[in-house]
Amino acid sequence: MNPTQIAEGKAVGQGVLRVDAEAKVAGQARYIDDLGFPGMVHAQVVRSDRPHARLRRLDLSPVLAHPKVVAVVTPRDIPGQNCVPIIYRDMPALAEDVVRYVGEPVALVAAETREAAREAALRARIDFEDLPAVFDPLEALNPGAPQAAVREAAEQGNVFNAMRIRKGNVEEGFAQADVIVEGEYRVGYQEHLYLEPQGVIAVPEEGGMTVYGSLQCPFYVQNAVATVLGLPFAKVRIVQTVTGGGFGGKEDVPSHLAAMAALLAWKSKRPVKLVYDRDEDIATTSKRHPGIIRYRTGAKRDGTLTAVEVEFFYNAGAYQTLSSAVLWRGLIHAAGPYRIPHVKVDGYSVATHTVPCGAFRGFGSPQVIFAHESQMDELAKALGMDPLALRAKNALRVGDRTATDQVLEESVGLWECIERVRALARWDELQREVEEFNRRERFRRRGLGVSTVMYGVGMGAKAPLLDKAGAYVKLEVDGSVTVAVGTTEMGQGAQTVLSQIAAEALGVPISSVQIAPVDTSRVPDSGPTVASRTTTVQGQAIVDAAAKLRQRIDQAVRLILECPQFTLEGQTFCASGAARRRATLADVARWMWAHNWDMGATGWVEAAPVDWDPQTGLGKAYFVYSYAAHLAEVEVDLLTGEVKVTRFWAVHDSGKIVNPDTARGQVLGGIAQGIGYALLEELVSQDGRILYPTLTAYHIPTSADVPEVAVEFGEAPYSAGPFGAKGLGEVPLMASHVAVANAISRAVGRRLRQYPALPQRVLELVEGGLG
Amino acid sequence: MTTITLRFKVNGRPVQLEVPPGRRLLDLLRQDLGLTGTKEGCGEGECGACTVLVDGKPRLACLTAAVQVEGKEVVTIEGLAREGKLHPVQEGFIQTAGVQCGFCTPGLVLAAYALLQENPQPTREEIRGYLAGNLCRCTGYEQVVEAVLWAAERLK
Ligand code: FES
Ligand code: FES
Secondary structure (H helix, E strand, O other): OOHHHOOOOOOOOOOOOOOOHHHHHOOOOOEHHHOOOOOOEEEEEEEOOOOOEEEEEEEOHHHHOOOOEEEEEOHHHOOOOOOOOOOOOOOOOOOOOEEOOOOOEEEEEEEOOHHHHHHHHHOOEEEEEEOOOOOOHHHHOOOOOOOOOOHHHOOEOOEEEEEEEEEOOHHHHHHHOOEEEEEEEEEOOEOOOOOOOOEEEEEEEOOEEEEEEOOOOHHHHHHHHHHHHOOOHHHEEEEEOEOOOOOOOOOOHHHHHHHHHHHHHHHHOOOEEEEOOHHHHHHHOOOEOOEEEEEEEEEOOOOOEEEEEEEEEEEEEOOOOOHHHHHHHHHHHOOOOEOOOEEEEEEEEEEOOOOOOOOOOOOOHHHHHHHHHHHHHHHHHHHOOOHHHHHHHHEOOOOOEOOOOOEOOOOOOHHHHHHHHHHHOOHHHHHHHHHHHHHHOOOEEEEEEEEEEEEEOOOHHHOHHHOEEEEEEEEOOOOOEEEEEOOOOOOOOHHHHHHHHHHHHHOOOHHHEEEOOOEOOOOOOOOOOOOOOHHHHHHHHHHHHHHHHHHHHHHHHHHHHOOOOEEEEOOEEEEOOOOOOEEEHHHHHHHHHHOOOOOEEEEEEEOOOOEEEOOOOEEEOOOOEEEEEEEEEEEEEOOOOOEEEEEEEEEEEOEOOOOHHHHHHHHHHHHHHHHHHHHOOOOOEEOOEEOOOOOOOOOOOOOOOOOOEEEEEOOOOOOOOHHHEOOOOOHHHHHHHHHHHHHHHHHHOOOOOEOOOOHHHHHHHHHHHHO | OOOEEEEEEEOOEEEEEEEOOOOEHHHHHHHHOOOOOOOOOOOOOOOOOOEEEEOOEEEEOOOOEHHHHOOOEEEOHHHOOEOOEOOHHHHHHHHOOOOOOOOOHHHHHHHHHHHHHHOOOOOHHHHHHHHHHOOOOOOOOHHHHHHHHHHHHHHO
16 A cells, blocks of 8 residues: 555545655654754853843853854844744843843853863853742732743733633622532643754855754744844745654744854854753753643533633743743633633733743643533532533534634534544443442552543634745646645644645645645745644645646646546546547646646635634634543552553544544544643752753653553534644643543542642542542 | 774674764764664653664663674664665554654664564554653554554564
């Protein structure tokens, strides 16, 4: 079986083999650290070891005295602005007078070898004057707390952003409730742990700068490099290299690396490689925001939800980076995928003297989902209801209003997901099996947990200007097809899925489609590769371009075949009727070329309009939503507190599934990350310092920690998505962790309110729960 | 700086190099021999991305001193294909979508190859146990397990 053997024009919906797999299994794919350039030198960042301090003196003369050092850079060497622009402009490329977190860059060193750069950087003498610091977001809100936020970037004090939703009247809603549950939930950092650490190479050329790198969002990086160098965008070229995982961690962080490498390259006039080692990556790059989340949920005796009230605080770290957008997604997703007439949500992102947090799969939603899905289980227990039935009863359907009062006009597959996961897992039988097991076993308990989620696809009303995409589709003279797009492959399978969409839209075999390398000088700006938007938004831009090209191809076919009607049989266009003339796509391409026809077409798409009122928090937040229902079985060892996820079932509605195999891979991988979030992943920090930033201390799931997972797709098509597709990438992580948490809570009879469920924490629950 | 003359075989080809005693096998492969298919995910023996075969056994190249392979036979991901044809283990990863970002893949493929040498018909549980030293952040491992089963079937 190989990719060419699929039926022509039937690329969408097939388990087409990944177009990038062969190079990767052969060890031929070139990641950033596999590349080199003549004369290349290596960079090391000199960092603050204080959480908050005035930089009194920076002495780099001992660094420069190192025989292998080629250049050093301090803020004085920055030709443009000392700023890494993300949503705000508060973060400097290099700290200037004040450092605001442990690990903040203060100077840069380039040397002939990586080892020399490291050695030399250690020689930097920095004279700090310590300033009072604050690390806990609730303490940072106290009057008189040390100021962590750059003033211009904060709404007030250390509040970077405060956002809210006011729908109906929660007092009234709670008055109607027969049962009210209430709880506070806490989560810590989650580290992306993409297996390839961050890295870039900056190459000065043609009066400008080219940066190669492991990254998700080349146009963000272009902005950052142009800003620090003071160059026009047209002189800055960003080329994405094969990227070893992103998960949001390579959304904004590469802008900082690229700015730093570019500054050294500018000064030294040599190519500069900056690749972090694992410890540096864990200690200094963005993570999932820690959060403190308070919920109150009310329901009538029959399970009908009446009100939810939420207050949540995210620890944003020292700079804004993406926190305002992360907070907004958390806010919009706070009430879950349910019909609730009265909703009140207040969310705050709070500055502290800690490493800036950022984007991570789910983008501010997993934290609140932990809380809302825990609340649903607490309600089910209080009402004596089946937790799946409670969710099904309140599940949003077409025509319903969301928490922001948005009417869902189409493509709401949630209820179907719930019913299918019930059938898939044989829910009733499964519950009996678990009860049976728990009766039999003395020191082990099993539990079942469910969760349901919704996911707003794309950037939403927080950043509608970014939700557009361009595509250029070109018929080559031999009949093959080149597709240029500005969204990136980071492992999720975008190249394969976008090739399928192009093949389907043009009616050509997928083997003749090639996605061009992402280079900002050659591909259209398609916005960032985030928010599970690539298939939906980028895909639709390809469909747009392909339709235009296809029209021209058809016109050429009619002229070549001298016949107004034709059919496509295999790879061959055949004239209808008596003429029986034939032409292959290669013939048509050659004919178009020989007749000086334009063989390329551009496509463009703006996502459907959204609009949201920050005063009330109401409006059309996203153009469409994806949904999922997950079900987990865990086994808890009552003596050790160890938890094992034993079985897992997942049903997703992401509209039409373009490639069932890569989609399944997204679901399986997201579930594993969610299991890690719930059970294993903890970064201990003290006074703003991450204590053990190593893979030895930070555990992600291994093959022995993840169960077999049954995955199904319910495909409620979205009319404006390519062939009906919606987003998928983030959803599996969002749903999975809390299914596990709910299963643990049920197994031990007490509510888990803090991640991760490490054995000690579980034992405490066991002692309190089983007595 | 003192160097040691090191002779060993890599992917069937004899090589001779002068190496400083502390040089990691990983750097020797990637930098001196240009075999960049072997990856560095952590440099501290935790991720398995640097897995290579030394005399047929999986070894972490980031924890192995180059001088330790004196006289031995090293196989890297570049050495698994035969006459331009991928090994069934590699083919398995393609067929089952066991590859996503691919950064863990060379190490996982070599570990899976070693597993099948030791145990040609492993169960799912045995596969999960054997590969537990090779981290993958993307796939959730299920399609990796399927890749190994696919290869085991093909190698019967
Ligand atoms: S690089 Fe060797 S184990 Fe991670
Ligand atoms: S495929 Fe990305 S780490 Fe395994």
